Amino acid sequence: MELIFIEKEEARKVLRTHRDSGMDFLRDLIGMDWGDEGLGVIYILENSTTHATMHLAVRTTDRNKPAIYTVCDMWSIAELYEREVYDFYGIRFIGHPDMRRLFLRNDWEGYPLRKDYDASEAINPIRLTNEPPEDVQRSYEIEEDKEFAAIAKRENFMHVDEYVINIGPQHPATHGVLRFRLALAGEEIRKIDIHCGYIHRGIEKLCESKTYPQLLAFTDRLDYLSAHQNRHALCMCIENALGLEIAPRVQYIRTIMDELQRIDSHLLMLSCAAMDLGALTAFIYGFRDREKVLDIFEEVTGGRLIQNYNIIGGVQADITTGWEAKVKDYCTYQLHKIKEFEDLFVNSIITKNRMKGVGVLTREEAISYGATGCTGRAAGWACDVRKRHPYALYGQVDFKEVLYTNGDSYDRVLMRLDEIKQSVHIIRQLIDNIPAGDFKQKTKPIIKLPEGRFSAAVEGSRGEFGVFIESHGDKSPYRVKFRPMGLPLVACMHKILKGCKIADLITIGATLDYVIPDIDR
């Protein structure tokens, strides 16, 4: 992968030209520490119609007060991405409206992903006190005749007389430890402030000290409902870097497993959406069907949620005899049960009233926020990685990229139903033709990636999951970045929640279907 460095002062102009020429999808924004060459940011851009990609980088050599110009007015998602970079590298983004930490505590000392970071416990002990609430939004501007950015504006986010409630971190509808601070006027939401990081485990930092085979274990624990696809992406990235040829049998198994995982995730999303709307029976029905997918997983991988199945150069274990028949039975069963679920929940008049026109995200907004997956496709943006950049067997199988146009919560639910049907269609094409052969190939005992930058992306259950590795030729990577599927989804909550009611927050959250460990990493 080729990286084009641009001058810091020129960066905004160059990026804007690229954006105006069609590079309107910011796939990822990666903070980097190149040691003596300085700190910087890599922008991965994509044209949302031609799917041409481009890698640009900006650097600053000042390590004490590094500052780069913001791009969050060009791509809305950059607002959270840049906060993440600020959190990990201390790079201040000039012109960013809200330069707060995103994942770590406000009283955290230092910037952990910098190479000169001191991780000793004396500096950052395990703090048992409450986190001091940081309610002040700061933005930076370049001051005249000064190199670094200074605080230009401070603003309090919530005012004293506002009725502020916390949804989360412990709340039944956030499906994990995400926290929204809402300012309410009666039932209506006036302001929303998103707090992430309650389950931040520093996985990207951890990766830098582990060997490549050890990295694999982390991916299953990002988005546990895309465990298989996440690991597929990382394996693919490493295999491409090593130049490994993957056996057809492995490709078949991986593709089938990816689709089963997608069905599993979509079933969970549908049933949880039902539960969040108060339809407990539909929830139980969905989970009953999901158990069957998990049984299929368990038989081959030994795991139900965390499967640890893909390995570099193959898969962990071969499929068992008679497994194909079980998968085929399940496909028939699931198509039948989907109808039942539609009748019970999706076609119910109350569901339609609760979901139609609620949480509308337009195509342009979806692209600007990088909200891929079912959310983007419900808004009419053809963002399926399986079609954009085919991998494994997706170039060869026949399936339709389902698109809706309204971009509301109801379309997002319908998307899931249709995608389950498409996944079943894909599985049925492959399951009878799994070729014989090895299920894994021998790799060297110590895997070292050649020097360079590598990236791979797969279509996870709720969007594009990307892996970026920068290797300096060692047995562990210099920098690993996972593109989260959930962070863009959470970011667009800002946009679509204004003026909604509390109950709509639950509907929108359920249909966007973010998974918190994936956001926080």
Place this chain on the structure above:
Amino acid sequence: MDFTTITTAINSLLCRYLPEQGVVLAESILAAICLILAYVLFAIVMIFMERKVCAAFQCRLGPMRVGYWGLLQVFADVFKMLIKEIISIKRSDHVLYSLAPYIVIMSSVLTFSCLPFARGLHALDFNIGVFFLMAASSFGVLGILLAGWSSNNKFSMIGAMRSGGQMISYELSVGLCMLTMVVLSGTMQISAIVESQLDGWFIFKGHIPACIAFVIYLIAGNAETNRAPFDLPEAESELTAGYHTEYSGMHFGFFYVAEFMNVFIVAGIASTLFLGGWAPLYIPGFDAFNTAMGYIPGIVWMLGKTFFVIWLLMWIRWTFPRLRIDQVLVLEWQYLVPIGLVNLLIMTICVVMGWTF
């Protein structure tokens, strides 16, 4: 079977040994004990029924471990709740906070005492019975509002406000439906209402307007009891537990039991006003059939009808998703109230013109 014989017998027995005031006092205490026992008994049945019906709808078995077929599960639950600590909340309004659950349960018991279970088997029966019933049932919302207000919790507050808006609105529809049936029966005394259904239930006698009133009553009654699809005040996925978030132990238990018993009461009133209460099924012309039906005791009729309506309500509860607050209010003020008013008019015309059976 006529229960008046039993009550008169007890009365005369007491009169023999006690002065007049003493008799009144003793009878009041006796009636109260019987009422509360019946209340608790039905609460236990309701909770068990809810768990089993819900399980059946969800392709599950429900409680199976405690006792045969899970029969002792409810007792275990109640025992657990009894031994739990009642937590007091910092900076809450302590008096109102502890008072709220009692208001809710009191309103519920008071309404319960208006139900006629068989001929002569009801505690409160006087000439404005329906009025009293509505008044008693509607001050329960006071307890809920107080609970939300005094808990010093923003979620509770939102839940309480929702429930206030919802219950006061739907009271109107419930009242209109009751009035419709009062127009048909021509009396507000509950025992008289049941008596006049001995030759045909009101839902048949009042035909179309009665059926409309019955449906509206079921919807509004469901909303009154705060159950799905109208369970917004405690919407667990939005407000964790709404107005009773901060309550524990038996204080929570009171809210819980009152909610279940309100379902029983709503169903009981539905069967009294529309399905003939303890009156057996009567079809004019089928004399042998009517006599046979008459052999089934009134209490069986009453409970059978009540539990049938409860089962309907549970079916609704375990099928539909929850409405949003604006949709709840739109449903009431734009649909149910106008329809209820027109329906009342139609019923009046029917009664005046003699177009009833």
